[in-house]
Amino acid sequence: xxxxxxxxxxxxxxxxxxxxxxxxxxxxxxxxxxxxxxxxxxxxxxxxxxxxxxxxxxxxxxxxxxxxxxxxxxxxxxxxxxxxxxxxxxxxxxxxxxxxxxxxxxxxxxxxxxxxxxxxxxxxxxxxxxxxxxxxxxxxxxxxxxxxxxxxxxxxxxxxxxxxxxxxxxxxxxxxxxxxxxxxxxxxxxxxxxxxxxxxxxxxxxxxxxxxxxxxxxxxxxxxxxxxxxxxxxxxxxxxxxxxxxxxxxxxxxxxxxxxxxxxxxxxxxxxxxxxxxxxxxxxxxxxxxxxxxxxxxxxxxxxxxxxxxxxxxxxxxxxxx
Amino acid sequence: xxxxxxxxxxxxxxxxxxxxxxxxxxxxxxxxxxxxxxxxxxxxxxxxxxxxxxxxxxxxxxxxxxxxxxxxxxxxxxxxxxxxxxxxxxxxxxxxxxxxxxxxxxxxxxxxxxxxxxxxxxxxxxxxxxxxxxxxxxxxxxxxxxxxxxxxxxxxxxxxxxxxxxxxxxxxxxxxxxxxxxxxxxxxxxxxxxxxxxxxxxxxxxxxxxxxxxxxxxxxxxxxxxxxxxxxxxxxxxxxxxxxxxxxxxxxxxxxxxxxxxxxxxxxxxxxxxxxxxxxxxxxxxxxxxxxxxxxxxxxxxxxxxxxxxxxxxxxxxxxxxxxxxxxxxxxxxxxxxxxxxxxxxxxxxxxxxxxxxxxxx
Numbered sequence: 001x002x003x004x005x006x007x008x009x010x011x012x013x014x015x016x017x018x019x020x021x022x023x024x025x026x027x028x029x030x031x032x033x034x035x036x037x038x039x040x041x042x043x044x045x046x047x048x049x050x051x052x053x054x055x056x057x058x059x060x061x062x063x064x065x066x067x068x069x070x071x072x073x074x075x076x077x078x079x080x081x082x083x084x085x086x087x088x089x090x091x092x093x094x095x096x097x098x099x100x101x102x103x104x105x106x107x108x109x110x111x112x113x114x115x116x117x118x119x120x121x122x123x124x125x126x127x128x129x130x131x132x133x134x135x136x137x138x139x140x141x142x143x144x145x146x147x148x149x150x151x152x153x154x155x156x157x158x159x160x161x162x163x164x165x166x167x168x169x170x171x172x173x174x175x176x177x178x179x180x181x182x183x184x185x186x187x188x189x190x191x192x193x194x195x196x197x198x199x200x201x202x203x204x205x206x207x208x209x210x211x212x213x214x215x216x217x218x219x220x221x222x223x224x225x226x227x228x229x230x231x232x233x234x235x236x237x238x239x240x241x242x243x244x245x246x247x248x249x250x251x252x253x254x255x256x257x258x259x260x261x262x263x264x265x266x267x268x269x270x271x272x273x274x275x276x277x278x279x280x281x282x283x284x285x286x287x288x289x290x291x292x293x294x295x296x297x298x299x300x301x302x303x304x305x306x307x308x309x310x311x312x313x314x315x316x317x318x319x320x321x322x
Numbered sequence: 323x324x325x326x327x328x329x330x331x332x333x334x335x336x337x338x339x340x341x342x343x344x345x346x347x348x349x350x351x352x353x354x355x356x357x358x359x360x361x362x363x364x365x366x367x368x369x370x371x372x373x374x375x376x377x378x379x380x381x382x383x384x385x386x387x388x389x390x391x392x393x394x395x396x397x398x399x400x401x402x403x404x405x406x407x408x409x410x411x412x413x414x415x416x417x418x419x420x421x422x423x424x425x426x427x428x429x430x431x432x433x434x435x436x437x438x439x440x441x442x443x444x445x446x447x448x449x450x451x452x453x454x455x456x457x458x459x460x461x462x463x464x465x466x467x468x469x470x471x472x473x474x475x476x477x478x479x480x481x482x483x484x485x486x487x488x489x490x491x492x493x494x495x496x497x498x499x500x501x502x503x504x505x506x507x508x509x510x511x512x513x514x515x516x517x518x519x520x521x522x523x524x525x526x527x528x529x530x531x532x533x534x535x536x537x538x539x540x541x542x543x544x545x546x547x548x549x550x551x552x553x554x555x556x557x558x559x560x561x562x563x564x565x566x567x568x569x570x571x572x573x574x575x576x577x578x579x580x581x582x583x584x585x586x587x588x589x590x591x592x593x594x595x596x597x598x599x600x601x602x603x604x605x606x607x608x609x610x611x612x613x614x615x616x617x618x619x620x621x622x623x624x625x626x627x628x629x630x631x632x633x634x635x636x637x638x639x640x641x642x643x644x645x646x647x648x649x650x651x652x653x654x655x656x657x658x659x660x661x662x663x664x665x666x667x668x669x670x671x672x673x674x675x676x677x678x679x680x681x682x683x684x
Contacts, residue, residue: 026487026518026519026521027518027519027520027521030520030521030592030593031519031520031592031593034519034587034588052520052521052525053525054487054490054521054525054526054527055457055487055488055490055491055518055521055526056490056491056492057491058491058492059490059492082455082456083456083457085456086456086459086491086492086493121386121387121437122386122387123386123387123435123437123455124455125455125456126455262669263665292654292655292666292669292670292673293658293665293666293669294654294655294658294666295658297437297439297649297653297654298434298437298438298439299386299436299437299438300436300437300438300649300653301437301438301439301649301653301654302437303649304649304651304654304673305654310680311676314676314679314680
């Protein structure tokens with residue numbers, strides 16, 4: 001399965017299993033989304049459960065709040081990362097707060113899905129990585145899978161979560177990675193990172209589309225005799241401190257890889273965690289291989305902005321040689 | 323006055339020529355010279371040729387995603403004939419012909435869709451804003467410019483554009499409301515081309531039409547046949563006169579059809595029929611205007627020759643865009659701030675160190 005198919009399969013399973021699940025957004029119904037993630041679902045479950053909404057992100061999310069607190073489990077789509085912002089007011093002011101505001105009287109079991117990230121030669125607003133914006137909001141869970149298998153298991157967990165979840169899908173690898181994925185139902189726990197490769201010299205933490213770039217960089221690292229431990233964060237919030245602590249106590253070195261802008265980012269948070277959890281074990285300053293603090297350039301400039309395996313290796317080597 | 327006669331609440335539509343180019347409302351036929359008509363047709367033809375070529379460059383892999391304009395030329399060129407040099411244009415992203423009329427070049431359009439921000443740095447069109455992708459967010463900007471104009475007691479007008487889908491966004495209603503309250507000189511045009519990507523207008527609204535949305539905001543609104551050059555020309559004349567003389571904003575719904583895909587990444591066959599497309603082809607704006615000119619005996623040009631000439635011009639503009647100065651690291655950093663923060667300078671230097679390391683490695 002590709003990631004597109006795996007996400008479609010997860011939605012299919014939950015729509016079949018739980019009559020409270022509804023799926024909607026712009027172009028989600030008839031054509032099955034601009035990336036065809038929801039393809040075939042309207043045909044299978046009807047236009048009452050899988051449907052096109054008017055073009056209005058704020059109302060898509062706002063109506064989701066109303067549905068969620070009255071017993072449905074909406075899975076809504078923001079068509080692109082950069083188009084999620086009209087709904088930001090609903091997310092920060094209501095989605096994330098309703099449970100706390102009502103002292104637990106209302107729950108918001110909704111999922112807001114959107115494709116994110118650059119590297120596809122898109123026009124403006126189609127290449128953004130806003131995970132830090134969403135992770136900074138108390139009351140949300142934020143997920144970004146790196147494989148079809150994880151996307152499926154995490155999305156099912158997200159739909160079953162009684163708390164609201166931001167589900168970020170790395171569009172660059174929507175179809176780039178194929179993997180054997182069971183068509184049966186399975187879940188992956190939210191909040192648990194995964195050690196993809198064990199190593200001893202340096203811990204590399206990444207998520208989403210950057211995992212593949214890290215794995216390519218690790219080929220170069222291996223040639224240079226560097227043993228890398230690669231951790232896939234999978235859930236950005238709640239962040240898995242424990243897995244990071246254990247790894248850093250072993251390697252003493254941290255390199256964070258993410259394509260978002262560097263300052264005030266997930267990278268910043270991971271370095272804070274390194275200091276809080278493993279200060280006495282650190283043997284080199286932690287480093288961030290991340291986007292510049294600039295707007296992600298249009299297609300011609302992406303080659304400077306996007307994180308390449310070579311750049312990851314460059315930072316790994318620097319950290320190890322410190 | 324056309325705004326009274328064509329009451330959107332009664333779903334009336336302004337139309338001057340029919341699909342065969344015959345005048346159905348001679349009493350409303352605008353004052354316009356034969357030369358202007360012929361030149362307008364040529365401009366529509368140029369837009370169409372340029373647009374077709376843009377799609378074909380994309381298909382050849384020489385350009386990234388592009389949103390075609392085909393079928394909506396009458397709206398653009400009618401506005402282009404009325405808009406003045408000091409008027410502002412606040413576009414969405416499907417108004418190429420009007421952008422050209424305001425002095426934007428195809429080279430700039432190509433540069434933009436080829437992934438270079440310099441394509442938004444219009445050298446000869448200081449009062450045209452960049453193409454605006456986040457749906458509807460441009461409308462409040464137009465209202466703000468309208469406020470500046472009113473504040474400075476100028477007679478300029480702002481032309482701004484949105485699609486049918488965009489009318490569902492909050493910014494659409496908020497902008498129209500502000501415009502009504504402030505009575506600013508803004509002409510809002512909804513290019514109702516029937517689809518927001520795959521979603522038909524019937525999914526966007528339960529209103530009888532889109533022009534009727536003006537009623538709630540207390541501003542004049544009118545539904546116009548957007549494939550009828552003369553109807554669009556007349557409405558822009560009346561609307562700009564209205565706005566220019568301090569009478570406030572106008573909302574125009576231009577009924578048209580997006581003949582092409584939403585963008586080159588889209589496949590309309592998945593959500594609409596060939597029959598529907600064929601039906602709309604009968605009201606093609608170029609065909610109708612050409613018929614009109616033929617009836618009147620004012621069309622004496624060789625269209626094929628014109629097409630060839632325009633193709634060559636567009637090709638040259640495209641080559642100029644392709645051969646534009648290569649994108650540099652400076653292009654990523656240097657426009658972020660008027661005064662670049664030290665931290666950003668450091669990030670640029672660090673990247674240059676990486677590039678040096680990379681160079682030595684090979």
